[in-house]
Amino acid sequence: MDDLFDVQSAIDENKKKIRISELESLIKKYQDSYYNGEAQISDQEFDSLWDELKNLDPDNLLFQKIGADSGNFAKVHHVMPMGSQEKAANPEQFLSWAQKHVYSEYLVEYKLDGASLELQYVHGKLQKAVTRGDGSVGDDVTANAIKMQGVIKNLSYENSSCDFTGGIRGEVIMKRSVHNQKYSDKANCRNAANGIMKRKDGEGSENLTLIAYDALCTEGKSPFNDEEQKIEWLKKLGFNTVVLNICRSAQDVIDYRAQVMDLRKNLDYDIDGLVIKERTINLLDASRARPDHQIAFKFSLEEAVSTLRGVEWSINGGTYTPVAIFDEVSLNGTTVQRASLANPDTMRNLGVKIGCKVVVVKRGEIIPKIESAIHLKNSVETEIEMPHVCEACGTELIDEGSRLFCPNKNCPKRVVHQVMKWVQVVDIRDLGSTLIMNLCSNGKIRSISDIYALSLEDLIPFFLNEESVAKEKKSLGAEKVLKSIQNHRRMSLATFVAGFDIEGIGETTVEKLVAAGYNTLEKLLSLTEEQIAKVYGFAQVMAKIAVEGFAENREEMEKLALNTITIEKSAEGLLNGKSFCFTGELVRMKRSEAEKIVKSLGGICKSSVTKDLSYLVTNNPASGSSKNKKAVELGIPVIDESAFFKLIGQ
Numbered sequence: 001m002d003d004l005f006d007v008q009s010a011i012d013e014n015k016k017k018i019r020i021s022e023l024e025s026l027i028k029k030y031q032d033s034y035y036n037g038e039a040q041i042s043d044q045e046f047d048s049l050w051d052e053l054k055n056l057d058p059d060n061l062l063f064q065k066i067g068a069d070s071g072n073f074a075k076v077h078h079v080m081p082m083g084s085q086e087k088a089a090n091p092e093q094f095l096s097w098a099q100k101h102v103y104s105e106y107l108v109e110y111k112l113d114g115a116s117l118e119l120q121y122v123h124g125k126l127q128k129a130v131t132r133g134d135g136s137v138g139d140d141v142t143a144n145a146i147k148m149q150g151v152i153k154n155l156s157y158e159n160s161s162c163d164f165t166g167g168i169r170g171e172v173i174m175k176r177s178v179h180n181q182k183y184s185d186k187a188n189c190r191n192a193a194n195g196i197m198k199r200k201d202g203e204g205s206e207n208l209t210l211i212a213y214d215a216l217c218t219e220g221k222s223p224f225n226d227e228e229q230k231i232e233w234l235k236k237l238g239f240n241t242v243v244l245n246i247c248r249s250a251q252d253v254i255d256y257r258a259q260v261m262d263l264r265k266n267l268d269y270d271i272d273g274l275v276i277k278e279r280t281i282n283l284l285d286a287s288r289a290r291p292d293h294q295i296a297f298k299f300s301l302e303e304a305v306s307t308l309r310g311v312e313w314s315i316n317g318g319t320y321t322p323v324a325i326f327d328e329v330s331l332n333g334t335t336v337q338r339a340s341l342a343n344p345d346t347m348r349n350l351g352v353k354i355g356c357k358v359v360v361v362k363r364g365e366i367i368p369k370i371e372s373a374i375h376l377k378n379s380v381e382t383e384i385e386m387p388h389v390c391e392a393c394g395t396e397l398i399d400e401g402s403r404l405f406c407p408n409k410n411c412p413k414r415v416v417h418q419v420m421k422w423v424q425v426v427d428i429r430d431l432g433s434t435l436i437m438n439l440c441s442n443g444k445i446r447s448i449s450d451i452y453a454l455s456l457e458d459l460i461p462f463f464l465n466e467e468s469v470a471k472e473k474k475s476l477g478a479e480k481v482l483k484s485i486q487n488h489r490r491m492s493l494a495t496f497v498a499g500f501d502i503e504g505i506g507e508t509t510v511e512k513l514v515a516a517g518y519n520t521l522e523k524l525l526s527l528t529e530e531q532i533a534k535v536y537g538f539a540q541v542m543a544k545i546a547v548e549g550f551a552e553n554r555e556e557m558e559k560l561a562l563n564t565i566t567i568e569k570s571a572e573g574l575l576n577g578k579s580f581c582f583t584g585e586l587v588r589m590k591r592s593e594a595e596k597i598v599k600s601l602g603g604i605c606k607s608s609v610t611k612d613l614s615y616l617v618t619n620n621p622a623s624g625s626s627k628n629k630k631a632v633e634l635g636i637p638v639i640d641e642s643a644f645f646k647l648i649g650q
Contacts, residue, residue, distance in 0.1 A: 015624055016056055023053040024060070051089075072200060073139035076130045079120050080167035080216035083135055083289045085275065085296040090361075091254045091371070094276075094297050098250035101293060106247045107227050107277045108256060111296055112211055113270035114173035115194045117145065119210075124155040124162045131197070135289060144202045148172065150210035150240040157236040165219035168234070170212035171242075172197050175268045178207050189270050211269075213242035216283075226279045257297055258359045258374045262305035273298035303361045303371070304329035308352055311341065311384045317417035317501060318406035320387055320397065322347050324358065324370050331362040339368040344386070345401040353381040402541055403503065409552055415447065416440050421501035422448045426491060430484035438462055448499070449556055452489070452564045456482055490566045492599070493521060500557065502549030504542055508607065512537050515579070515604050519569075521561055525550050536612055574648060575603030578614040583627045585619065586641050594644070601648060609636065617644045 026049055053060055088094035098106075116132040129145030131138040145151050150170070155162035174189040174196075182204075186192035196204040212234045217223065224230040234241045247253045257274055264271055277294040285293040306326040314321045322341040329336060339360055341347040350373050352358060357374035375381065389396055390406035392413040397404055406414060416437060423431050431451070439445040444458050459478035491499075494510040510524075516535045518524050527550070532543035550557075561567055580598050582591045582605070594617070595605040606613055609630040616631040616638045631638050639647070 015622065020053065020057050020060070023049055023056070027053065051087075072198070073131075073141060075133075075137050076120075076128050076140045077137050078118055078130060078133075078135075078167065079218055080118060080169060080214070081135070081287045082116060082118065082132050082138070082169070083286070083291055085294060086290055086292065087296045087298055089298055089300055090303070091257075094254065094295070095250055097295050098253070101278070101295075103278045104248075105279060106250070106253050107279055108245045108247055108253055109213060109231075109242045109275045109277070110260070110271045111273040111275045111298070112171035112173055112213070112242065113190050113272040114171040114211075115190065115197055117141070117170055117172050117197070117210060119145070119151065119168045119170070120166075121155060121168065122165050124164050126151070126153045139198065141197055144197055144199065144205040145210075147202060147205035148208045148210050149206070150212070152238055155237050157238070162223075162237060163220070164217065164223065166215065166217040168212055168239070169214035169216075170210045170239070172208050172210055173269045174208055176270070177268055182207060209240065209269075211242055212239040213275075224281075226281055227277050228279060230281070253297065254372070255374060257299075258305055258357065258372060259376070261299055261303070261359070262357055262374070264299075271299075301332055303359060304331055305357055305359055305374070306337075308354055308356050308358050308373075310354060311347075311352075313387050314340075315391070315413060317421075318390070318408070318411055318414040319503060320404040320406075322384070324352065326358055326360065329360055331360065331368055334362075336360065336362070336368045339370050341370060343402050344399055344404050347384065351375070353383060355379055355381040410446070412440070415445075418501040419445055419448060419451065422451070422499040425495055425499040425507070426488045428484050428488050430481045435462055435481070447556060449560055449564065451485060452560075454482065454485065489564065490568060493519065493524070493567050496521070496561070496565060496567050497524065497557075500549070500553045502553070503545055505546055505549060509537070509542075511604050521557060521567060525554055525557065536610070575601040578602075579604040579606055579612065580615050580617055580644075581606045581609055581613055581627065582617045583625065584623070587619065588641065588645070597648065609634065611636075615639055615644070615647075617641065 086097070088097055118128075118130045118132075118138070119126060120128040120130065126142070126146070128140055129142040129151070131141055133139060146153060155164050172193050174183065174193040176189060179186065179189045179192055183192045186195070193208055196208060199205070213231070215224070215230055215234060224233045228244065228246070231241050231244050245256055247256055253274070253276060260271070260274065274297045275294060276297055282291075282293050285291045306329045308324055308326050310325040312323045312325060314323050321343065324339045324341050326337055326339070341350070341352070350370060352370065352373045353375070356379060357376060359371045359374070360368050361371045362368040386399070387397060387404070390408065390411055390413075393406065393408050393411040395406050395408040395411060398407050408414065419436055419440065420433055422428075423436065428451075436445070439454075439458075439462070444454065445451060456475075456478055459481055460475045463475040463477040493514060494507045497510045498505065498507040512535055513524060513527070513532070518527060527547065529540070529543040529547050532538050532546050533540050538546075575598055580595075580603055582594055585591075586594055598605050603614075609616060609627050611634050613631070613634075613636050616627060616636055617640070618625075618628065618638065619641050621628060621638045621640065628638060
């Protein structure tokens with residue numbers, strides 16, 4: 001097995017090197033197109049490539065370089081560093097950075113989405129305007145810059161000249177209104193600004209605007225002592241300046257970001273995040289290719305801000321789940337206006353109210369969720385009304401925090417849901433949902449046991465009209481359903497228990513209890529919360545739900561097991577005590593069929609790689625998948641299909 005892992009390690013390392021090379025080529029290509037005004041991919045796509053390379057090769061030389069401008073302009077050295085910023089794509093990444101950079105206050109600026117430009121002054125007179133270039137040298141676009149809105153040729157304030165020597169940095173942007181009127185053929189404002197700024201003839205430069213956000217004095221005494229004073233000084237000179245806000249904590253920064261995400265649609269220029277700095281001007285840090293003491297906290301296509309308009313309560317069986325209804329937003333290319341709030345505790349902890357702003361996220365997930373709530377000073381908000389009684393039976397609901405539910409076992413909604421769950425788990429395919437609902441509403445089914453008490457006479461009226469029934473005609477449909485029911489009287493303990501629709505207690509969950517030695521119905525029904533909580537994969541809340549569910553259904557479980565259902569004994573076979581996780585495609589059979597073989601031989605099947613897994617089975621051990629990586633990390637044997645069948649003697 002050691003040799004196998006050595007080979008696998010070599011394969012993985014080679015694949016890693018190949019991918020690093022691919023990423024380097026792609027990043028260089030897209031960097032060149034970006035800095036020359038014709039970006040070929042979106043910021044989000046570029047960031048994804050950048051982050052992947054950073055994970056694979058954190059010390060890659062690319063992180064010390066910026067980009068390269070075209071060769072059509074004279075080259076000029078910068079007077080102030082123009083490095084690239086560290087990025088946080090979501091609150092979790094920002095908090096991770098903030099834990100290492102604890103400031104008494106955070107200075108937060110809009111991150112402008114345009115093209116960087118350095119204005120070089122000598123004794124208050126503009127000498128050069130230089131693009132970002134490679135961070136040290138850029139293109140001389142002075143002739144174009146002096147035509148731009150917001151570029152000042154001679155510095156002065158209070159009717160006096162300003163004897164400033166150094167650099168002023170800003171972002172060249174195209175306003176959305178200008179783009180819509182004159183340059184709608186360009187993909188976006190940033191591409192248009194980049195392209196016009198570097199035109200040899202300077203045409204269109206008057207349609208661009210510079211917004212200043214940084215400055216460095218290289219001669220004499222600096223006219224400012226910290227980052228806030230710097231922005232105030234730029235304002236006095238007459239520059240358009242970046243919006244600056246001061247936050248007292250990392251959480252305040254996160255909340256402010258959410259507010260800006262909401263209002264940015266009303267701006268006349270594009271921003272794609274926030275820049276977070278300390279108050280102190282840190283020249284040493286700023287001189288680095290990637291300064292450490294500031295970070296770009298970017299917006300994401302996977303999150304949006306909306307207004308909460310209401311909360312609906314979704315009823316699944318007897319459980320009431322709050323669902324947020326908000327103004328329509330776009331997330332990762334899909335339009336959403338609903339998101340689960342999970343349970344009363346989650347809803348209360350979020351602090352959501354009708355009328356408040358909410359941050360909606362969909363980070364790699366199918367189902368969107370509410371991440372946080374924003375309470376603006378002038379917003380009108382009302383409390384969310386909680387349901388107190390079951391709408392189906394009128395029983396007072398129980399609010400346990402982690403769930404809100406109807407405790408009445410005979411509640412019509414609970415009965416229907418449990419019967420449907422049983423039919424699904426046991427796989428009685430011919431007993432459809434419409435027929436189940438009709439049988440329940442007519443009183444033919446009031447429990448799972450009643451399914452097996454159904455007669456042909458009970459079923460026929462649901463397939464034939466009264467005239468046909470009177471003539472004692474046969475119903476093939478009714479006969480088919482009855483046969484299907486009778487054919488499903490044998491099942492495993494896991495299937496039997498999972499069929500009772502106890503919240504969170506599915507077949508896989510029960511199999512964990514069986515593997516822990518609780519392999520009979522009697523043993524399961526006698527379990528305590530403490531015993532269940534000790535089983536791998538269980539927690540105290542789940543243990544409590546399991547014990548309560550077993551107690552509530554104990555009578556019917558025992559009744560069914562005694563007279564109606566045959567619970568098959570846990571297999572004592574070749575694979576007893578061993579667990580398997582199958583991933584990828586098999587050749588000889590479907591994964592579901594292989595899993596059945598494992599179970600028939602006393603083994604356990606898992607859907608994920610955990611520390612107690614015996615084998616990961618895959619025909620592509622070099623795929624680099626998360627399951628493969630985790631198995632290697634945990635020292636779990638990774639075997640292919642052939643090895644698996646040898647293991648079971650086939």
